[in-house]
Amino acid sequence: AQTVTQSQPEMSVQEAETVTLSCTYDTSESDYYLFWYKQPPSRQMILVIRQEAYKQQNATENRFSVNFQKAAKSFSLKISDSQLGDAAMYFCAYRSPFSGNMLTFGGGTRLMVKP
């Protein structure tokens, strides 16, 4: 079974600075997708960024980028120029077409942004 681990229960960053959230996963499959979701107090999970395992190039979406290390099974999220609105729970998730397509989530990291 696939597992996703987020080792940082909480992280804090000063507004306008950069923060990196860590995620590792375990799988024996070769084709899969990795995601970062943001969950504000409204509870709705919002897709931040995704990465296909077969693509070597790291995904980027505006201030959000990932460092995907396939051999190390690591998938970290970098948030640049942090804003107060970035404060939320962040979940790393794994999905594979060989595993029923369901998302397997990590335990989450609470990000606090200090003004």
Add this chain to the structure above:
Amino acid sequence: GAGVSQTPSNKVTEKGKYVELRCDPISGHTALYWYRQSLGQGPEFLIYFQGTGAADDSGLPNDRFFAVRPEGSVSTLKIQRTERGDSAVYLCASSLTYRDGYTFGSGTRLTVV
């Protein structure tokens, strides 16, 4: 609708009662998923529908939990004889294909007292 709609937003019920949670996915999304999120944890998979049929119900914790999607659109998660341990946020999501990210609803917070 434009997004995934879940009703009710909050539900308080007494131990032993029956509850139904509703999910209205994005129009045209054939895949629909239910997840359960306990306090301080990541969501856990419950069941996945492809069209009207349950393609994978391996995450349902026991036979008190059941879900339907009779017309391939709206889905209802049904919980019989609720227990305090069922208290959680129940999230629904839909997607067009497996390559797409999900679109989640805002969830139903179920509290069993």
